[in-house]
Amino acid sequence: MFKNRFFIITAFIITSFVLSSCSAFSGHEKATAETPTATVAPKPKPKMMYGINVDSLNVIHGKVKRNQNLSDILLKYGVDYKIIDYIARHTRDTFDVRAMRKGQEYAVICTKDSTPKPLYFVYEQSPTDYVRYKLYDTISAELGQKPIESKLANSVGVIKTSFWNAIQDNDDDIALAVRLSEIYAWNIDFFELKPDDKYKVIYRKLYVDGKYVGLGQILASDFIHDGKDYYAFDFEQDGKWAYFDETGRSLQRAFLKAPLKYTRISSHFSNRRWEPILKIFRPHHGVDYAAPMGTPVHALGDGIISAKGYQKMGGGNYIRIRHNGIYTTQYAHLSRFAKGIKVGVHVKQDQVIGYVGMTGLATGPHLDFRVFKDGIAINPLKLKSPSSIPILRANKPAYDSLVRKYMPMLDSL
Secondary structure, eight states, X not given: OHHHHHHHHHHHHHHHHXXXXXXXXXXXXXXXXXXXXXXXXXXXXXXXXXXXXOTTEEEEEEEOOTTOOHHHHHHTTTOOHHHHHHHHHHXXXXXXXXXXXXXXXXXXXXXXXXXXXXXXXXXXXXXXXXXXXXXSSSOEEEEEEOOOEEEEEEEEEEOSSOHHHHHHHTTOOHHHHHHHHHHTTTTOOTTSOOTTOEEEEEEEEEEETTEEEEEEEEEEEEXXXXXXXXXXXXXXXXXXXXXXXXXXXXSOBSSOSOSSSSOEEEEOOEEEEEETTTTEEEEEOSEEEXXXXXXXXXXXXXXXXXXXXXXXXXXXXXXXXXXXXXXXXXXXXXXXXXXXXXXXXEEOTTOEEEEEXXXXXXXXSEEEEEEEETTEEEOGGGOOOOBOOOOOGGGHHHHHHHHHHHHHHHHTO
């Protein structure tokens, strides 16, 4: 009896202990499960410059000084002259160090030891492009490009005196004037712009290291000239990017509107014009574009050089281009011809063929520009040119979607 009671009491004590232990253990698990785990901080990204992890390195920046060469720069950082000589002799295919220019930035990347060892030399050819030289182990040179950030931008400007001045007054990049004049070269005569003509443009600005470095793609624009909208939308067709209007017609024509950029018309097409040198009235079957000496002259369209020479009592240095069986253009009073220009050579539209001068009968630097249709001189300002290939039917839905996206954005500017 006593033994049985002792056994029951002992069993009760053991069971209670086990149950309390399990309960305590279970509670511990619950507490652990409810306790938030410590978050692990993400590893910081390595600091990259010129394609190199420079976290543990020292980067020394500088600018090329006048008459300074590669030896002048690297010798003061302890680079062996044999390495400098090897670079100069054996990496010219990548970059010729003799082409280093005053004012360009460079960087010397060294170890952080008590006696720093130079590992790389980087010469910046432009704000985006650089050449990187490895100065240890196998000496080498490699071209690189900094990461470029693209940001969407828009600009609106009103012409008061000239397109060039409107761009400057609006604090826009002058390159924007060049790009827009190229886009509209077939549709708008920039010598005949009128006050209150207006441009609207949506484009991308490019940045490197947070600094503006230039224009990116011009996505869409509207040039309002003489009360008419001239839209342009950039679209890729058959692997080529080109600009088209809102209906899908190409903005490119067989001829440019003018053979010069940013000049003025000093004399129009006329059957009776006063000749200041000869002091007589005589026909002037061309258009004179006044421009600074040496301004590039561009071929109005594709063609073959049919004549090149000098007219002492006339056009001075002149070039004639046969474009097809109907049209011929002539460019006179040139100061000189572009390299490679000779009779029989095929030239492309917008190719530079010569430079503005005042050879022959001329009172100042200008281009005497003439157009002949079937051998008869016509007014160049009234020349009409057919369009190039429009948006293809298969591409029309995608193009129309693009127009629907950007046209309201332009109209709201």
